[in-house]
Amino acid sequence: MARTEYDVEMTEGTGAGRPAADLPFRVMLTMHVHPGLEADFERTWLEIGDQITSHPANLGQWLVRSADEPSTYYIMSDWVNERLFRAFEQTPGHLEHRKILHPLRASGSMVTGARLAFLPGAASVTAPGATAEPAAVAAGSAASVTA
Numbered sequence: 172m173a174r175t176e177y178d179v180e181m182t183e184g185t186g187a188g189r190p191a192a193d194l195p196f197r198v199m200l201t202m203h204v205h206p207g208l209e210a211d212f213e214r215t216w217l218e219i220g221d222q223i224t225s226h227p228a229n230l231g232q233w234l235v236r237s238a239d240e241p242s243t244y245y246i247m248s249d250w251v252n253e254r255l256f257r258a259f260e261q262t263p264g265h266l267e268h269r270k271i272l273h274p275l276r277a278s279g280s281m282v283t284g285a286r287l288a289f290l291p292g293a294a295s296v297t298a299p300g301a302t303a304e305p306a307a308v309a310a311g312s313a314a315s316v317t318a
Contacts, residue, residue, distance in 0.1 A: 178188040195230060196253040200246040203277045209242055212275045216246075220269055222264045223248060228255035240276070249286065256283075 204212045216234055223229055232248035250256035259265055 178244075183205065193252055194287065196250040196256050197284055197286050198248045198250065198256060199284075200244075200279060200283045201244060201281075202244045202272075202279045204244060204275055205277050206242050208275045209236070211258075212244065212272070214271060215275065216244075219268055222268050223259075226259055226260060228252075228263075245258045253283070253285070 202212070213234070220232065220234075223232055227253045230249035230251065232246065235245040235247070238245035250259070262279065266309075
């Protein structure tokens, strides 16, 4: 089977730095929760979130509620690299995590990408106790969340 330019870039890089396969990897989920179940979703996500953050390849995760659509959430998680994230996706713990959240969810989608750069904002540099994001993400592949 012939390799596409994308396959080559993801495994060997562009020649302009580290290969994308070695870069930190960001996963961005959009979750549409059944109206009225927002509090249940937030509580459940927080209760089971350590199943993700305790994985040795996980760099952290964030839960964001949409300001425009109260039943929509954005979940971001950062990983050491794509290969380790893809291995995590197959673990029994992750499959159980998805099964627990599934009844609360009306629909969802997933976008992934290699983190290329981070530019800290003035407030994150000067604010006492502020924590900076580890890196920004370049949009990568998109896939529908099926469970």
